[in-house]
Amino acid sequence: MHSIRRQAASTLRQAKIRPFCAVVRAATPAAQRWATTQAGESGARTDTPKEKAPAPKQVKLTADSYPELKRDERFAKLTKEDVEHFKSICSAPVIEGLSTDASDDLEPHNADWMRKYRGTSQCVLKPKTTEEVSKILKYCNERSLAVVPQGGNTGLVGGSVPVFDEIVINLSNMSNIRSFDPVSGAFVCDAGVILEVADNYLAERNHIFPLDLGAKGSCHVGGNVATNAGGLRLLRYGSLHGTVLGLEVVLPDGTIMNNLNTLRKDNTGYDLKHLFIGAEGTIGIITGVSILCPQRSAAKNVAFFGVESYEKVQEAYIKAKEQLSEILSAFEFMDGAAHEIVTAHNDVRRPLADQHPFYIVIETSGSNKEHDDEKLGTFLEDLMEKEIVSDGVVAENETQASTIWGLREGISESLSKLGGTYKYDVSIPLKELYSMVTDTKTHLEKAGLVGEGSPVVDVVGYGHLGDGNLHLNIPVRYYDKSVEKALEPFVYEWLEKRSGSISAEHGLGVAKKPFLKYSKNEVMIRLMGQIKKLYDPKGIMNPYKYVPEA
Amino acid sequence: MHSIRRQAASTLRQAKIRPFCAVVRAATPAAQRWATTQAGESGARTDTPKEKAPAPKQVKLTADSYPELKRDERFAKLTKEDVEHFKSICSAPVIEGLSTDASDDLEPHNADWMRKYRGTSQCVLKPKTTEEVSKILKYCNERSLAVVPQGGNTGLVGGSVPVFDEIVINLSNMSNIRSFDPVSGAFVCDAGVILEVADNYLAERNHIFPLDLGAKGSCHVGGNVATNAGGLRLLRYGSLHGTVLGLEVVLPDGTIMNNLNTLRKDNTGYDLKHLFIGAEGTIGIITGVSILCPQRSAAKNVAFFGVESYEKVQEAYIKAKEQLSEILSAFEFMDGAAHEIVTAHNDVRRPLADQHPFYIVIETSGSNKEHDDEKLGTFLEDLMEKEIVSDGVVAENETQASTIWGLREGISESLSKLGGTYKYDVSIPLKELYSMVTDTKTHLEKAGLVGEGSPVVDVVGYGHLGDGNLHLNIPVRYYDKSVEKALEPFVYEWLEKRSGSISAEHGLGVAKKPFLKYSKNEVMIRLMGQIKKLYDPKGIMNPYKYVPEA
Helix, strand or coil: CHHHHCCHHHCCCCCCCCCCCCCHHHHCCCCCCCCHHHHHCCCEEECCCCCCCCCCCCCCCHHHHCCCCCCCCCCCCCCHHHHHHHHHHCCCCCEECCCCCCHHHHHHHHECCCCCCECCCCEEECCCCHHHHHHHHHHHHHHCCCEEEECCCCCCCCCCCCCCCCEEEECCCCCCEEEEECCCCEEEEECCCEHHHHHHHHHCCCECCCCCCHHHHCCEHHHHHHCCCCCCCHHHHCCHHHHEEEEEEECCCCCEEEECCCCCCCCCCCCCHHHHCCCCCCCCEEEEEEEECCECCCEEEEEEEEECCHHHHHHHHHHHHHHCHHHEEEEEEEEHHHHHHHHHCCCCCCCCCCCCCEEEEEEEEECCHHHHHHHHHHHHHHHHHCCCCCEEEECCCHHHHHHHHHHHHCHHHHHHCCCEEEEEEEECCHHHCCHHHHHHHHHHHHCCCECCCCCECCCEEEEEHHHCEEEEEEEECCCCHHHHHHHCCHHHHHHHHCCCECCCCCCCCCCCHHHHHHCCCHHHHHHHHHHHHHHCCCCCECCCCCCCCC | CHHHHCCHHHCCCCCCCCCCCCCHHHHCCCCCCCCHHHHHCCCEEECCCCCCCCCCCCCCCHHHHCCCCCCCCCCCCCCHHHHHHHHHHCCCCCEECCCCCCHHHHHHHHECCCCCCECCCCEEECCCCHHHHHHHHHHHHHHCCCEEEECCCCCCCCCCCCCCCCEEEECCCCCCEEEEECCCCEEEEECCCEHHHHHHHHHCCCECCCCCCHHHHCCEHHHHHHCCCCCCCHHHHCCHHHHEEEEEEECCCCCEEEECCCCCCCCCCCCCHHHHCCCCCCCCEEEEEEEECCECCCEEEEEEEEECCHHHHHHHHHHHHHHHHHHEEEEEEEEHHHHHHHHHHHCCCCCCCCCCCEEEEEEEEECCHHHHHHHHHHHHHHHHHCCCCCEEEECCCHHHHHHHHHHHHCHHHHHHCCCEEEEEEEECCHHHCCHHHHHHHHHHHHCCCECCCCCECCCEEEEEHHHCEEEEEEEECCCCHHHHHHHCCHHHHHHHHCCCECCCCCCCCCCCHHHHHHCCCHHHHHHHHHHHHHHCCCCCECCCCCCCCC
């Protein structure tokens, strides 16, 4: 990458990043069925702290963690007759605990991967067709049997496992790619297709799925849409509301809503599919997805910078928008504390010798490597000349690029090694984004909760700066009620004052439902309740979660 | 643009397009308050044919054109007391025909610019604030007075004028830009801000509005969102469902739904704003819009090609996606017949000497002129070498670029000079897009309706190829019932078989409502009716239009 070094060679030291054996990505066991990165960026606390509370053998029941939740007595209890009926309408085996000891088979569907939420469902159904989903829901609705739709079960807010005895409808048996049109880019698949499978299929056809996230090896396309997943490509390709062309959804009463449009433009009536994008399975089950997939970029660059202040991080972002413009595909940041933790805990050589208060990861993707290199080079020179960044390196190959990305993506796992972590995934107007970290730290310090002998190790921030999405993390030596009390509602009230969002990309589920009022006003919450009631009058779809019923 | 000529110079003749006085854009009277281009791309017939039916002085009443429409007797009739009440809650003068002769003032609000739809409203309100809109709707809902929201009144399907005596709520007095954040690109404004005003404001701040269309000098941002307008930038920046960040909407009962989010990511509940995008004012009135605006591109190129077949047009599009990729900002096409008509009627010098069955307009926008020129040059060489295009020119300056754009944008106006035109704005999977033109022509020829002495002059096609959006036009010497009978439902049935859309970007309004079933199945139509009923149980919002009530 010669062109980049041209004029700024004296100040910008070229990367000497070796292909470490222990890069962060590689440190994650390959067999792990969900990615730690996406995983760890959850809200509320995750990971069992080492010192005071050793990991229990079985995950605590959600009903015990949230004693305010009570089973809704409107719902019927599963009977052997129900199980027999399901067996008659499902072509795949029914996993059930009424007449057999199926606890080992039920467990992975009852508990989430974070070991934080667990229900007691005695029945898991894995329909193979949309018609089977329809028959199941029609029956459950008539019988008032509550259900929880389940994709890859990689969610972070307890949305994809039962709270009590809800029947699990798992979509993993619906995994066919239905069609792809390389001219328009319209890709249509079953909801149960794994994201990485979809992306690999598209890669062979020189396209990409417009969404990418750490959990891609396990998460389902349908689950991505149901949770309006954000991830790493949003900055460039926008949200799923812009890329999803059509959906096939089974409504609670069994009605199949076939809206699997493959057209880019269609102005014929209310665009109902958007209600189901991000609805977390509370008004229907998505069974098919049609989505517009962009051309795959031929060239990619990854760069890493040290920056002296958050003001300069913002300046760098403005410059990137101006100068990298159409080739900018990621603008991620982390603070010095996050960087210290990720490098200390992963035996990763620091790309930059000196310590800096902030670090930035920038990725470009374009169709012409030479042009991209030149744009990046000019941009780097400008940043150095104007002293917006203090130091920086550019990856010279795929391995170095992976290592840089590992520094960003590995933060969450590294934090977990410190003990427990209180985590918040929030959106904030850029100007005030980092103030949330400093204000929270000051607040906790005033409460005497930070430092040696105190529960809180530090307060760190990182995230998708280009999307205004901060991951606020508070690593603790041990969980302590005083920390929780100091954090909540402080964090939510702080966000409310700045019109921030209490959930940027992870949704509401069980975890955030009680805090919805901090991001949405009464009118909005009332209108949401109306929608829930309209589509799911009996309330059987993924109950106890998301938004209050009307 | 030297680089582009490099190797292909012998085959690719450089543009010699002079700055004609009579370029198509200039031929449109500057004072005309809506752009002919957008205007003419409507569905159904427009323009009064010269020979058999001279233009009437007054526009025919919609009630007379559509005798099947009857005034809904659920709605109250306007009284002097109502007018007095409106005067007490509106800070701007009330235009009313009960106690004054206000017909001249009412007429521009009762009739559409195409002179095709006309109602008989006796009251036009121009609220200045969201609170005033709220008070008006609350009162109208209680009194069961029907209303029609009105923006720039540049629509093409009769959606923005009353059908009978509905009260007009015109948003032109709500025209403040509320805020702009140059870091995130979030722009917030009143619904009545004119699109061009918004775009000019953003231009001064090095950003663009992510939507552009011919009517930009008159249309309102709120109207754009209410009709989910498509236009010229959709290929690059996507639909409004992807770019709109938040909305402020007044519901029929006067409730103000404040969802003016400026965050890029916010996963806190059903994303209700999408219901109002493209709802054509049938469930609420949009009073404020928050939208994500991209950085303005420093460089722009416009090229024009002659192509020998529709297959090659598609090949060129695939190549453009591959090679121009991130800088491709428009891919428009027209057939030979459309090109003949636009050049013949506008005294425009042909950019290419020979005639071709198809022509393409390609635009690139990027941050680096040199890079864009080189990409375009490589692309052109490839097209010529592989004989995908037969001939082509590239604009060397802004005037030439405008002239090329004029050839595309002037088609509609040129067609109108032939007499009348039957027009359809449709979406079709790309592979079969042009078959609609040839099949329709064959169909009309078989019916003996084409050629000298027959009503039909020709069947022509053009449009936003990159978006799969065809404008099918049938210019006629005079309107004849036999042509209408031959076209409908033929055109709609043809679309239905190919899962096309009967309205790509112009919406439903009065014109397309009866044909909705050709693009949406019974379930979808029933679900749409539910939404209408949920938000507007008395049906007062823009009645007789859009979708059937439940």
